[in-house]
Amino acid sequence: MESILDTIKKMLGIYDDSFDTDIIVGINTAFMSLTQLGIGPTNGFSIIGSDETWSDFLEDLTNFAGVKSYIYLKVRILFDPPTNSSVLDSYNREISELGWRLNIQAETGV
16 A cells, blocks of 8 residues: 555655654645545544555545645645745645645535
C-alpha cells in the first residue's frame, strides 16, 4: 500500500525525514478541507506518520483521482509557497477547481 506521507514527500521532492512534522500538519490541514467538501470519512481523517495509506482514507480513489493533487498543492502552499505571485495564483486556482470537482463527485457520484 502507498503511504500518504511518502507520496506527498516524493511530490515535494523531499527524501528524508527532516520535515515530516511540517508536512504532516499540512496534509492534515488538507484532509480537514476535504472533509468539509464531503470527501472521505464523515468524521474526518488525519495521519500521524508514514503508516497511513491512501486506501485508509478512501477505499477506492478511482473516482477521486484529484485527491492526491489537491493535498499536494495545499501542502506545497503551506510548506514551500512559491515566491512568484503568478505561480501562487495558479496553484490557488487549481486547488479551487479540484475542490469543486471533488465536491461534485462526492455529491453526484459522476
